[in-house]
Amino acid sequence: MPDAAPALAPPVPAALAAEIRKGLANQLAHPLGHAVTLAISITMYLGLQYVMGQGALRTDLLPATLIAIGAYWFLQYSGQVMVADLIEEQRTGTFAAAHMSTAPLWAAMAGRLATAALFALPIAVLASLVPALAVGIRLPWEPAALVPYLLLAANILAFTFLMAAVAIRTPAVGAIHSLLTSLVLMLNGAFMPLALYPEWMAAAARLLPTTLAIEAIDRVLLDGASLAAVWSGGTLPLLIAHTAALAGCGAWLLHRNRRLSLADGRIGRY
């Protein structure tokens, strides 16, 4: 066998950078669509808060829901970038073209995940900040909150990665992702703080790791709890374990689905 010719650039970093650039360009090809979606959603959020406040915006309740609505948008948009785009690419065949890369598939998937994070983050920040500025409330800030924030982001991205690994063979996962995202929206406290939920519903909501992470952020940011106190409550270790399990399942599914798709010719094409 002849020796491989030296690559002109390291394949993995090149593929990562290419996927991020392509993914962002793909999303920014229709900026107006994103702006309209965000504007409608912010208006609906504020309208809903106005109705629930019985004709007034409850500025004491808004900060907690704004944290939750930001988390929802991070989940929603990372799924759109990573899962919905992958399904679309499998349908049109461009994923097959991308698969003929010199870099391994995991590099392309890592690039897509990075794109999802890079695109979803500003959307989530805007979805939280714009309503806050509109009603004149100030979201508190505490550096210690970065830890639960990062864990929340990692958990959402691990979930998104798992869904994308399924999407390589199963386009129906797009509908399942939408369903789960809606469930998170209902149960993570984006409409009203969890404390106001009926007891059984709050207990059910706490089964969702995103809800737990949001509660942890609330405790640090709004209640002034220390990170050590939140950690000792067990929420954050649970979140780490859950994120690791999601990422592990995602990696296993990616490997399995790639192998099966290479065997039946469905890689890059359903």
Next chain:
Amino acid sequence: MSAITVTDLTKRYAPDGPAAVDGLSLTVEPGSIVGFLGPNGAGKTTTIKVLTGLLTATSGSARIGGFDVVRQRAAAMSRLGAVLEGSRNVYWTLSAWQNLVYFGRLKGLRRSAAGARAERLLTELGLWERRDEQVGTFSRGMQQQVAIAAALIADPEVLLLDEPTLGLDVAATRAVKDRLGALARDEGKTILLTTHQLDVVEELCDRVAVISRGRSVADLPTRELLATFRSHDHYELRISGDADVALPGGFTAERADDETVVSGRADDPEALYRLIDALRAQGRALHGVEQVQPGLESVFLTLVAEPSHA
């Protein structure tokens, strides 16, 4: 070293199912254009998918530039460009420029090298002025040209083109044909081409490999393949009215507009003279007598109907 080597390739989609490709072997020499033909379901796309690393073979091997597409995937992929049938191949929401740089980076090019190569390819295509427009706004022919350019971005030795002219109009097909001819002639690219448009193959290809039911039924230089089937005793007579005479064995009559075409193989020249006499005796005017040679289409149909010419 061969540019493409397929050795005893077999692919079954189900363990006990039929073989989509059954013990196929094929070599393509550097700088040649080979037409890879076969009826629908013959195994062409399966073979192309194995060569592009998108499908694993049940047994046998496939190599690009000497590199195994499974065990030496990165080296093989860096030498390969492909345009797949039924796929978009490029992103319609991205510009031509963004597409080419993206695919160049996926092949391991540095950004500056990908940009320089993209500029050259888009200039050659006459698309440089439209480089920032979304590919989705281009005509079907231009989209296919961008897909071929994306396949060429890393200057690969080998191009695999699965139905590259499918769905294109006459002008776009001509543009693609000219481009492929130039790629082999001027740049020494090796091209494996599958198409149902046999005029494209007859015009472009140095060699033709025909498969049927997953097996090779012919693999010859185009001229040699045509010569094998050509003979000097196949005639076509065009007469007025109907051919109400007993036709010699192997001859058929077909009505076409206001005349009848009688054609067949006349191994015995006397049989042809007797046929002409009989037609004249019936008062039919002889519009023409022509010695005809079969084109690639009739050769192809013969091969896939009777897979005994391998």
